[in-house]
Amino acid sequence: MKIDDVILAPGNGAFFYDDQAAIRQGARQEGFIYVGEPITPGFSSIRVPASSLSIGLVLSDGAVVWGDMMGVQYSGAGGRDPVFDPGTICDLTSRIVSPRLLDLDPTRYVEACTKVCQPFEGERLPLSIEYGVTQALLSAAAHLCRKTMAEIICSEFNLPLPRHIVPIYCQSGDARDLNVDKMILKGVNVLPHGLINSRQKFGINGGTFIDFVSWVAKRTRELGPPDYHPVLHFDVYGWIGQEIGLQPQRIADFICNVADTVPGFTLNIESPADFGSTQAQIENYAQIVSILDGRGSSARIVVDERCNTLEDIRLFAEAKATHLVQIKTPDVGSLTDTARAVLLCKSNNVGAYVGGSCTETDLSARASVHVSVATQADMMLAKPGMGVDEGFSIVGNEQNRLFAMLDHRRAHTNSLS
Incomplete structure (x- = not known):
């Protein structure tokens, strides 16, 4: 053919x-x-x-x-x-x-x-x-x-067929309060993103942001069942560094303080600061990660900006300059590099989050699901769009259909043997 x-x-x-x-x-x-x-x-x-x-x-x-x-x-x-x-x-x-x-x-x-x-x-x-x-x-x-597309990835990269569901992460857009409620009611694994992309949303010394984090945890306890413990993930678009300065120690102190306000939750902080270049980002993020780990904090750093291509991801992972890499699929380019990036992160004991963008399409989202599941990423983004319902449905349903097909084939193979 x-x-x-x-x-x-x-x-x-x-x-x-x-x-x-x-x-x-x-x-x-x-x-x-x-x-x-x-x-x-x-x-x-x-x-x-x-x-x-x-x-x-x-x-x-x-x-x-x-x-x-x-x-x-x-x-x-x-x-x-x-x-x-x-x-x-x-x-x-x-x-x-x-x-x-x-x-x-x-x-x-x-x-x-x-x-x-x-x-x-x-x-x-x-x-x-x-x-x-x-x-x-x-x-x-x-x-x-x-x-399935997942089986092609497994075959090409010599991986076993996947058996575990990949947790899904939803993003709220500007309709934060409404969409947080939707995420909790739907039992989303990782939430809410928050779109903290301006001084108004971050607040003086981060006060507005801290209040929002506390509210999300409180709302989760109010609306969710007792056994529901999602990861709280916030993208701050560099505003911690913008507001309180670009010193790793001060940034780590701030993040620890935020984590202390939501005991019992794992806290992901994405893009805490932008140090202006990939090399500077690696050096300073490595210090922040080291400080957080040394304190035994429940907070984890997620890198996005300045970590775009497969080579960038390799540099961050090998330097232990993050706890979790957002593998931003349109920025990585070839889906083969997305697969390689997940495997590279795993080999360096760094978390692999197959992300992307709200600007994507249903088609690119479904393809991303197959790569995420085949490589057994740590989490994947509900996309496209900034609403909860559409992206969560597209990504979640594709994953469920994929596992239904794989389970059917396993059962058929076992019956023949």
């Missing part, structure tokens, strides 16, 4: 691309928009609707399989690719990628991804292209081999 043709279709992401630099500098939120001029190159306004581009592979048996390309919400920030430009991505895909795909054997998945994602003119392809194309190739391999 080969790929006979390639087709492209414009699409929408499930949320918006936001200019993080402008928001950090105090852009005022008015309703759903941010008022002011954009700062990050490529943004026509501070908040723009997310776009995507679907790539379809026409297989020689007539089937068409798809993958979706897009950027992340805070494109162009923290060393990431610029904001997604559908015209540019469409042109590059048509001229460079499509010819590489024709007559390729998709059943040799990792080999096919390597061939298609080769650099062009000495530069790596935009990571959004890698991401979408490798989704489509994974779907093609699963179709042609009559297997």
Whole structure:
């Protein structure tokens, strides 16, 4: 079986691309928009609707399989690719990628991804292209081999078939209070993200943030059953460092104080500070992690900004500069690198969180589930979108369907033996 043709279709992401630099500098939120001029190159306004581009592979048996390309919400920030430009991505895909795909054997998945994602003119392809194309190739391999996408990953990376559910993490967006209630009622494993992306939400010396953390724990006890103990995970977008300074000791002290307000809960703090470069981030995060571990704190550091590609993830993991890595799938690029990143984290005893962005699509979310489950990541993001219901349904149902199929096959195999 080969790929006979390639087709492209414009699409929408499930949320918006936001200019993080402008928001950090105090852009005022008015309703759903941010008022002011954009700062990050490529943004026509501070908040723009997310776009995507679907790539379809026409297989020689007539089937068409798809993958979706897009950027992340805070494109162009923290060393990431610029904001997604559908015209540019469409042109590059048509001229460079499509010819590489024709007559390729998709059943040799990792080999096919390597061939298609080769650099062009000495530069790596935009990571959004890698991401979408490798989704489509994974779907093609699963179709042609009559297997699930997870089974293809297991086969290619010599992994046993998965047996354990991967915990799901939901994000609240700005509708924090309402969505926290939804998460608790649905029994979400990890919550609520919180979108602490401005001084207003963090508060003077972090007071507003601490109050929110305490409220989430209190609400969990009020609405959840007695045996419900979710991990509390908050993304602060560097605001601890922004507000109280970039000294690792002061940041660690603050995080310990927050953890002390919610005894009995594991506390994840994502992106506590932005030290300006990958190397500086590694050095300072390693100090924060060491201090927290030395105190026996229940708080864990999660790295996002400045840790984008597989090589970045390797550097953080080997330096023990985080407790948990967000493997942000559109920023990592090829899904083969997402799989490698999870395995790399595990080999270094660092947690692997297969994340992504609210700007993704249902298609990319479902593909991510299969990689997360196959590699047995520590948690995965409910995506796309900033609502709870849609992302939790898409990711949770895909995982449940996958395990139902794997259990059925195991039972059938046992009956034959």
